Amino acid sequence: MSNIDVNVLAQSAPRVCFVTLGCAKNEVDTAEMTKRLTAAGYEVCDDAPTADVVVVNTCSFIQAATEESLEAIFEVCDLPNFIEGSAKLVVAGCMPARYGDDLASELGEAQAFVPCSKEDDIVEVLAGVLGDAAPQASMSPAAQSPWAGSPASYVKISDGCDRFCSFCAIPYIRGRYHSFPLETVRASVAERVAAGVREVTLIAQDTGRWGEDFDEPSNTATLLATLADEFPQTWFRLMYIEPQGVSDELLDVIASKPNVCKYLDMPLQHASKPVLRAMNRRGDENSHRELVARIRERVPGITLRTTLIAGFPGETDIDFDVLQNFLEEVEFDYVGVFPYSQEEGTRAAEMDGQIDEAVKIERAQSLRDISDAIGEAHVSARIGQEMDVLVLGREEDGQLYGRAMCQAPEVDGVVYLEEGEVGDIVRVRITDTLVYEMEGDVVHGS
Ligand code: SF4
CATH class of the missing domain: 2.40.50.140 (Nucleic acid-binding proteins)
Structure with a gap:
């Protein structure tokens, strides 16, 4: 960057553009970084070709997501402001967390890498990248809330995961499970509500463990009830709850609070016991069936979503039949189906019995066909309601x-x-x- 450019930037707020890949948790992280940067005097825009800095907030929980993130990075590098050298690239999120120094040595185009655990330092990182062109402390713009004008938003209640499902790289990317304190969650909700948000979706890798790790343990039911009472005009929705976290107390909060959505997204991943054990997960088709029955009994009319993996290593025709029968019988409203993805560094990637790609795709499609037929019927039954x-x-x-x-x-x-x-x-x-x-x-x- 020339001295002239630096002087111009020193007088006006540097413009930062985020390109966010992956799941809702990354969207929350981008919003938090946006808030920090605007408070520090940056202008956050959505126009990468005119930005001074582009932060690509990456996803890499499976190989396909890593490839998509890399494509996004290379697209940014092809923009005119990058080709002429006037803009800087920062790579944040799951890719730097997962690949660390290997990524830094492969991706010379980036000026800085910010793994998930360091995203709170985004202002310092950009100060290092921009040097004298970074906003001065004297700049104190009236920062606009990143949630202004959004009727709905996510709030993260914890990060990381200790469950170590054998197929999943997330514990290695996001670290050990840690709940955010009630005050932090409450403040996150309050700032969104003040900005006009009417629906808050509570997310985490596993929302059902909230509070277990506090000196004085608490639980998700308490959190949800507290928030629902304190913000009675706001809808609350709980996503990504592992079966072990679905307590009667939590179900009673969902059933009794009018502003809590009668909705649960509970990833089951499979129904056959041998496959679940190989996944390092508990339960079987019977316990899953009982769990769903308990949920429907305590929260009549609840909408249920789950996630399933097809073609896990060693999945036999019998295992797959068990899964299909379970799906037909239990009738979830919505199902996310994924063919198993062999992820470097996970135990499942090294297992015998890896299944042919075509078979995985065929099995995934068969599960989708079953769940779509059921899901569509459930949705069309709402006509007149x-x-x-x-x-x-x-x-x-x-x-x-x-x-x-x-x-x-x-x-x-x-x-x-x-x-x-x-x-x-x-x-x-x-x-x-x-x-x-x-x-x-x-x-x-x-
Ligand atoms: S509970 Fe979810 S995030 Fe944690 S290891 Fe299992 S699949 Fe991954």
Whole structure:
């Protein structure tokens, strides 16, 4: 960068653009980094070709995600501001956490690497990258909340995982499980609510363990009840809860609090005992069945989502039949199905009995066919029902849309509407459905 450029930047706020890959947890991390940078005098924009710094917040929990993150990095490097050398690249998130120094030696295009555990230091990192062009302490712009104008947002309640499922790289990427203190979670919710957020989705690698690691242990039920009582106008939704965390106390909070979504996303991964043991997971088809029955009994009408892996090493035809039968019988509303991905550094990657790629894909498709038929039937059964819908925004073609309590962000479809203000919760009668999407009319005078 020339001296002239540096002087110009010193007078105006450097512009930082985030490119965020992967899951909702990364979105939260980007929002937190945005907040720190705007408070420190940076302008956070969404225009990479004119930015002074682009931070690519990467995902690498499976190989396909790593490849997607690398593609995003190389696309940034091909932008004119990078080719001419006026912009800087920072690589953050899961890739630096997973690959460490190996990544730094392979990716000379980046000026800095920020693993997940160091993202709180983003201001210092960018100061190091920009030198004199970094904002001076005297700059104190009125920082706009990253959640302003968003009707819905995620809040992370913990990070890391100690379960060490044999297929999963996350414990190596995100570290040991650690809950965020109640005060931290409460403050995160409060700042979003103050910015106009009406729906908060609580996320973590495993939301059901919250509070176990405190000196005075607490639990997710207490957290959820506390937040629901303190923010009665806000919807709360709990995602990613491992079966062990589904206590009766938690189910009773979900059932009894009107502003807690009657919804659980509970990854089961499989139903056959030998496969679950090889995955280093508990349970079997019977315990899973009993768990789902208990949930439905304590929270009538609850919407259930799960995640399954097809083609885990050693999965026999019998194991797969057990899984298919379980899926047909239990009838989840929504199912995420993934063919097993052989991840470097995990125990499952070294196991005998790796399954042919074509078989994995075929089995995954077969599970999707079963779950789609059930899911579509569940969604179309909602025609004629009335439900509250949070109005979220407009599609590119102007179509208004929102989300009901039975729909998790990004994965379960939306409700299309003809009227309503973004951020309002309106009463809607469902008039039609298409696969997982719903259409409805606002019910007036309710
Ligand atoms: S519980 Fe989830 S995050 Fe933790 S190791 Fe298992 S799959 Fe990975």
